[in-house]
Amino acid sequence: MNELTQPSPQGNTHVRVQHQYQKSSSIQNQSNPFILDVNLEFPGSGVTAIFGHSGSGKTTLLRCIAGLEKPNSAKIIINHSVWQDESTFRPTHQRPLGYVFQDSLLFEHLTARGNLNYASKRAPKQYSTSDEQKIIQIMGIESILDQYPHQLSGGETQRVAIARALLIQPELLILDEPLASLDRIRKQAIIPYLEQLKSNFAIPIIYVSHSINEVSRLADQVFVLDQGKVIAQGTVKEVFSRIDLPNSFDDDIGVILQGTVINRDEEFHLIQINFGCGKLWVKDGGDEIAKTVRVRILAKDISLALSEHQDSSILNRFQVEIVDIKADHDISMVLVRLKCRIEYFIARITKKSLHQLNLKQGSVVWAQVKSAAVVR
Numbered sequence: 376m377n378e379l380t381q382p383s384p385q386g387n388t389h390v391r392v393q394h395q396y397q398k399s400s401s402i403q404n405q406s407n408p409f410i411l412d413v414n415l416e417f418p419g420s421g422v423t424a425i426f427g428h429s430g431s432g433k434t435t436l437l438r439c440i441a442g443l444e445k446p447n448s449a450k451i452i453i454n455h456s457v458w459q460d461e462s463t464f465r466p467t468h469q470r471p472l473g474y475v476f477q478d479s480l481l482f483e484h485l486t487a488r489g490n491l492n493y494a495s496k497r498a499p500k501q502y503s504t505s506d507e508q509k510i511i512q513i514m515g516i517e518s519i520l521d522q523y524p525h526q527l528s529g530g531e532t533q534r535v536a537i538a539r540a541l542l543i544q545p546e547l548l549i550l551d552e553p554l555a556s557l558d559r560i561r562k563q564a565i566i567p568y569l570e571q572l573k574s575n576f577a578i579p580i581i582y583v584s585h586s587i588n589e590v591s592r593l594a595d596q597v598f599v600l601d602q603g604k605v606i607a608q609g610t611v612k613e614v615f616s617r618i619d620l621p622n623s624f625d626d627d628i629g630v631i632l633q634g635t636v637i638n639r640d641e642e643f644h645l646i647q648i649n650f651g652c653g654k655l656w657v658k659d660g661g662d663e664i665a666k667t668v669r670v671r672i673l674a675k676d677i678s679l680a681l682s683e684h685q686d687s688s689i690l691n692r693f694q695v696e697i698v699d700i701k702a703d704h705d706i707s708m709v710l711v712r713l714k715c716r717i718e719y720f721i722a723r724i725t726k727k728s729l730h731q732l733n734l735k736q737g738s739v740v741w742a743q744v745k746s747a748a749v750v751r
């Protein structure tokens with residue numbers, strides 16, 4: 376095992392920040408300034424997502440972590456290394472931090488390789504050539520090293536930017552909406568590189584995004600911010616299966632399921648995934664048998680029936696119990712939380728259907744999931 380993949384010997388990462396913008400500079404109502412008050416603990420490796428609406432305080436939090444804002448009170452300990460507490464305030468340049476933004480700026484006069492060398496030279500100690508090669512290979516940028524930034528696509532630029540951030544040997548990597556400027560196809564193309572990143576580097580990664588899709592694919596745990604406070608935290612599975620936070624997820628509300636590929640239907644281009652509630656047919660994305668995969672099922676893609684319908688086009692049917700019903704942000708809809716063995720689903724159905732089927736907490740019904748709607 377080499378330096379990059381060694382399990383982190385360190386403990387948790389702890390970020391507690393209380394910060395209020397100076398009233399004089401606040402673009403908020405003067406009598407109601409924005410206050411960030413959060414306390415986050417997360418492991419010393421893996422991806423932690425910070426999720427929240429615009430204005431919830433994500434950027435402010437990152438700026439505090441980076442030392443670009445001086446909070447009123449803060450304790451920022453990254454794997455035992457104190458960046459800030461009552462008696463310490465490390466300035467930004469003394470915080471070993473890799474920071475990748477939405478529109479990463481590479482040095483235009485340097486090739487991709489030149490940009491990487493710039494970072495390597497500033498690293499506290501030299502990576503071995505093989506470790507450098509590994510970073511380049513994981514980010515898939517071998518063939519573009521001699522190109523200048525203006526010759527790179529958006530996705531390639533971001534991959535070079537991430538490699539450059541890694542080469543400074545950060546103790547914390549912040550990815551701040553790294554895919555926001557890419558179109559859907561490029562986003563899909565870069566996610567596998569980020570998955571590789573996660574499994575190959577034993578450093579904590581903070582991932583900020585508005586996209587539940589990205590967070591579902593990449594994050595291990597998530598903190599949901601609202602008006603400067605943490606309103607939910609836990610594993611992505613736990614947080615995204617809650618129905619008491621609908622405004623945070625809006626129409627994207629849905630659960631994440633993780634399971635193992637057990638079967639392939641070559642004729643009809645489907646795979647079957649075994650998960651905590653049974654077996655689910657989904658589109659074949661080329662995953663090998665026995666691979667662990669995550670899928671997302673949106674609440675709007677689940678319908679409910681009182682009996683099992685064998686005569687419909689829907690391939691996936693699960694017997695479930697209604698454990699909770701909550702109002703949706705849309706007045707005509709409700710959110711129904713369903714338990715199926717050890718898993719949860721959420722269905723978003725009309726109030727009219729709830730009424731007509733006389734659905735209540737404790738009712739046992741059939742959840743129907745279209746294979747075509749499962750998000751990979």
Ligand SMILES: Nc1ncnc2c1ncn2[C@@H]1O[C@H](COP(=O)(O)OP(=O)(O)OP(=O)(O)O)[C@@H](O)[C@H]1O
Nearest residue numbers: 396400401402409428429430431432433434435436
């Ligand atoms: N320099 C500043 N001075 C005063 N208020 C600010 C300043 N920067 C941000 N704010 C306010 O702090 C609040 C949180 O802003 P922040 O940029 O952290 O939100 P965000 O969650 O990152 O939003 P987005 O997703 O749109 O980037 C907002 O109400 C914003 O108006």
